[in-house]
Amino acid sequence: xxxxxxxxxxxxxxxxxxxxxxxxxxxxxxxxxxxxxxxxxxxxxxxxxxxxxxxxxxxxxxxxxxxxxxxxxxxxxxxxxxxxxxxxxxxxxxxxxxxxxxxxxxxxxxxxxxxxxxxxxxxxxxxxxxxxxxxxxxxxxxxxxxxxxxxxxxxxxxxxxxxxxxxxxxxxxxxxxxxxxxxxxxxxxxxxxxxxxxxxxxxxxxxxxxxxxxxxxxxxxxxxxxxxxxxxxxxxxxxxxxxxxxxxxxxxxxxxxxxxxxxxxxxxxxxxxxxxxxxxxxxxxxxxxxxxxxxxxxxxxxxxxxxxxxxxxxxxxxxxxxxxxxxxxxxxxxxxxxxxxxxxxxxxxxxxxxxxxxxxxxxxxxxxxxxxxxxxxxxxxxxxxxxxxxxxxxxxxxxxxxxxxxxxxxxxxxxxxxxxxxxxxxxxxxxxxxxxxxxxxxxxxxxxxxxxx
Amino acid sequence: xxxxxxxxxxxxxxxxxxxxxxxxxxxxxxxxxxxxxxxxxxxxxxxx
Numbered sequence: 033x034x035x036x037x038x039x040x041x042x043x044x045x046x047x048x049x050x051x052x053x054x055x056x057x058x059x060x061x062x063x064x065x066x067x068x069x070x071x072x073x074x075x076x077x078x079x080x081x082x083x084x085x086x087x088x089x090x091x092x093x094x095x096x097x098x099x100x101x102x103x104x105x106x107x108x109x110x111x112x113x114x115x116x117x118x119x120x121x122x123x124x125x126x127x128x129x130x131x132x133x134x135x136x137x138x139x140x141x142x143x144x145x146x147x148x149x150x151x152x153x154x155x156x157x158x159x160x161x162x163x164x165x166x167x168x169x170x171x172x173x174x175x176x177x178x179x180x181x182x183x184x185x186x187x188x189x190x191x192x193x194x195x196x197x198x199x200x201x202x203x204x205x206x207x208x209x210x211x212x213x214x215x216x217x218x219x220x221x222x223x224x225x226x227x228x229x230x231x232x233x234x235x236x237x238x239x240x241x242x243x244x245x246x247x248x249x250x251x252x253x254x255x256x257x258x259x260x261x262x263x264x265x266x267x268x269x270x271x272x273x274x275x276x277x278x279x280x281x282x283x284x285x286x287x288x289x290x291x292x293x294x295x296x297x298x299x300x301x302x303x304x305x306x307x308x309x310x311x312x313x314x315x316x317x318x319x320x321x322x323x324x325x326x327x328x329x330x331x332x333x334x335x336x337x338x339x340x341x342x343x344x345x346x347x348x349x350x351x352x353x354x355x356x357x358x359x360x361x362x363x364x365x366x367x368x369x370x371x372x373x374x375x376x377x378x379x380x381x382x383x384x385x386x387x388x389x390x391x392x393x394x395x396x397x398x399x400x401x402x403x404x405x406x407x408x409x410x411x412x413x414x415x416x417x418x419x420x421x422x423x424x425x426x427x428x429x430x431x432x433x434x435x436x437x438x439x440x441x442x443x444x445x446x447x448x449x450x451x452x453x454x455x456x457x458x459x460x461x462x463x464x465x466x467x468x469x470x471x472x473x474x475x476x477x478x479x480x481x482x483x484x485x
Numbered sequence: 486x487x488x489x490x491x492x493x494x495x496x497x498x499x500x501x502x503x504x505x506x507x508x509x510x511x512x513x514x515x516x517x518x519x520x521x522x523x524x525x526x527x528x529x530x531x532x533x
């Protein structure tokens with residue numbers, strides 16, 4: 033299978049099964065587009081009306097050379113080779129999302145976690161539960177050395193001392209068990225102070241800071257319990273944290289909705305504040321919410337991504353570049369085919385833990401007790417659910433079979449698929465369409481980079 | 486064959502290191518920045 037497209041003046045062809053990406057000229061683009069539907073002599077005759085025949089024959093030879101090299105119209109044997117997407121066994125857990133606070137000091141109505149409570153009681157995770165979660169992770173991680181723990185919520189800084197103690201506890205286990213913990217903190221920023229900055233920048237491999245963009249965009253949703261926007265409070269704190277960050281990664285992460293379909297301006301605003309690692313996600317919510325993205329928004333959103341890619345190229349040339357999470361792609365050193373098939377590992381190697389120690393397949397399914405899988409003391413007891421998630425790979429999703437982007441998204445987010453289609457093996461078609469556009473933009477930027485090196 | 490009309494970008498060969506691929510040491514995608522979508526392609530391989 034191939035996918036060909038033109039963007040920003042670059043004609044590109046992706047060979048799906050080999051993962052090859054070809055930047056081609058217009059004539060080659062035409063040949064590849066029609067190669068499978070026309071007999072060769074007809075193809076040559078048709079194109080010779082617009083190009084010299086010698087050129088057509090030369091271009092055709094180059095196309096056929098790619099086919100011979102196995103990098104065009106290739107037929108991968110990935111499905112046969114990777115029967116269910118994970119070669120290393122089903123009981124290994126390597127990452128936990130610790131919901132250390134089912135409570136929040138903001139009241140954002142678009143929050144997928146229902147203002148931090150996940151439609152349940154407000155709660156903070158006791159340190160003892162956090163320690164049991166770490167023990168559970170170590171015990172079930174097999175030979176995996178790199179273990180990941182994300183402090184999430186709600187707002188994790190509401191339970192900050194517990195977070196710090198849990199980090200200390202995990203670090204104390206590293207040597208004995210030959211493990212390396214990587215911590216992530218996701219915060220709305222309100223409670224960031226010197227202690228948070230110092231500890232986070234020392235211990236957290238990654239920190240995710242929530243900022244939606246321009247003040248009016250951010251303050252539309254991200255308000256205190258009293259209804260006051262928090263832009264003016266959090267931006268200086270984020271600047272200070274990032275200024276003092278000398279190791280690990282960070283992301284300024286925003287959400288866009290139907291109310292800011294011009295979200296490019298929000299991304300550029302964040303970049304103009306001096307941040308250079310930016311992520312902006314489409315809102316996840318029921319379709320009847322007034323802020324939900326609509327089918328009519330789709331063309332606008334795609335234009336925004338394309339304009340963003342062009343602007344990023346422009347700024348990069350001026351030495352003022354920044355990175356956008358969804359355009360970040362290392363074609364040479366990206367994930368292996370197993371990862372591209374298996375995806376995020378929700379419900380198998382990645383689990384979410386509630387303040388009471390319950391285990392769920394991921395943070396996005398914590399509000400649904402049908403997905404309660406067990407707890408950190410007894411482990412996973414719903415083996416049927418574990419089995420369902422183990423089968424969640426790109427080959428199991430019917431709609432992914434013919435999608436050119438399947439090895440870029442691995443079949444997408446199971447939780448989103450479930451919320452949209454009622455089926456873990458369904459797809460979130462709206463999200464898929466945006467995802468494909470983002471991949472096209474990212475590849476176009478790679479082509480630009482290759483051209484102007 | 487030298488090509489004048491095609492530039493093939495350098496990409497990972499999915500079959501080259503199949504014997505030690507799938508080690509599972511790389512970052513879980515939701516531990517980075519998304520939390521509401523799945524885009525494995527922006528993760529890096531730990532073996533490279």
